[in-house]
Structures are given as structure tokens and as C-alpha cells.
Amino acid sequence: MSVELRRAELLRERGRHEEAIAVLMGHLALEPEDPWAFIELTLNRLEVPEQMRQALSDARTAVGLMPEEAYPRSLEARVLYYLDRNKEALEAAEAAIALEPEFGHAWVSKSLALTGMSRWKEAEASAREALAIDAEDVSASNVLAHALRMQNRLEESDAEVKRRLARDPEDAFSFANGGWAALQRGEVAEAEG
Numbered sequence: 553m554s555v556e557l558r559r560a561e562l563l564r565e566r567g568r569h570e571e572a573i574a575v576l577m578g579h580l581a582l583e584p585e586d587p588w589a590f591i592e593l594t595l596n597r598l599e600v601p602e603q604m605r606q607a608l609s610d611a612r613t614a615v616g617l618m619p620e621e622a623y624p625r626s627l628e629a630r631v632l633y634y635l636d637r638n639k640e641a642l643e644a645a646e647a648a649i650a651l652e653p654e655f656g657h658a659w660v661s662k663s664l665a666l667t668g669m670s671r672w673k674e675a676e677a678s679a680r681e682a683l684a685i686d687a688e689d690v691s692a693s694n695v696l697a698h699a700l701r702m703q704n705r706l707e708e709s710d711a712e713v714k715r716r717l718a719r720d721p722e723d724a725f726s727f728a729n730g731g732w733a734a735l736q737r738g739e740v741a742e743a744e745g
Contacts (some may be wrong), residue, residue: 638668
């Protein structure tokens, strides 16, 4: 990994997305076909709402530069999901899974697309596939809890939230899932806690 890519990654981890994008643009001026720079650009632009459409373009450029790799396609699926283009997101996630069936990120991307389409049972199944690959996958756990809650399977959703919080008590998404489940059960005090 080049110094510029590592610097951009560190900036992203610190939430300094605009600076990371500037570093990456400088890097791409010298190496215009570096797929990892486009992947890193996508990850940063996902955090800058007004750059979401450019994130899709960057993800698709990475797909073009790495057509046999699952990660760029899975990342493209995530961007499409955030753009509320869930049918396309599902297609991209399934293409990533076809390339690498044991790639958990792609299963989570598929699960997200399915939640966007309110296909809760299928979203649950995809999240479970991701967790079978990596039991510690935070995104898969949170999508699973959400899909269970939307199927009114509140006890199972609550159990998944508690499992997740036992591993990471600071995870905001797990707290949110737990709060929504408590509200759905009519337990307002617990939801506020």
C-alpha cells in the first residue's frame, strides 16, 4: 500500500473525509488506474452526503479495474443501497457473491438491499449467511436484529442485540435496534434507557 493510500485510510478512520479525498485525488493524478484508491475514495465519499453519487462512480470504476474481485461489487451494492436503488444493489451484491461465495461483506450488502425492499425473511437469511462466515460481523448482526424486529420476532431481535452489545457495549446501531424493539414491545422506559 502506498504512503498516500495509507494516509487516506488513516484520515478516513479519524473522520477526516474531505482531507482523505484530497490526498486520494493527488494520488490518482499520478496513478489514475489504482483500483484501491477508487475503493478508498468510495469509502470516504459515502461519509459525505453530497458526494454519494460520486461514490457510486468511484465504486464502478473500481469494479471496472477489478472485474473478478468481489469487494468492489459489494461496495457498489452498498452505495446503491444508500441511494435507495435497492434492485440494482441486490444485483451487485449477488454478482459479488457469485465471484466469492464466502465473502461476508457481500452477504451483508445483499441483506441491506433486501431490507430496502422490505423482504425481511430473505434479509434475515442473508445476514445469517454473513454471520456464518464471520460471527463477529457487526453490520450483519445489526441487519439481522432489524430484519427480525420487522418480522415482529422481538425476542429473537432482542437476543441478537444483547449478543452484539455483550461484544461491543458502545455500538450505536445495536443500541438503536434495542430501543426500537423496546418501543415495539411498548416498553418506553427501556427504549429511553
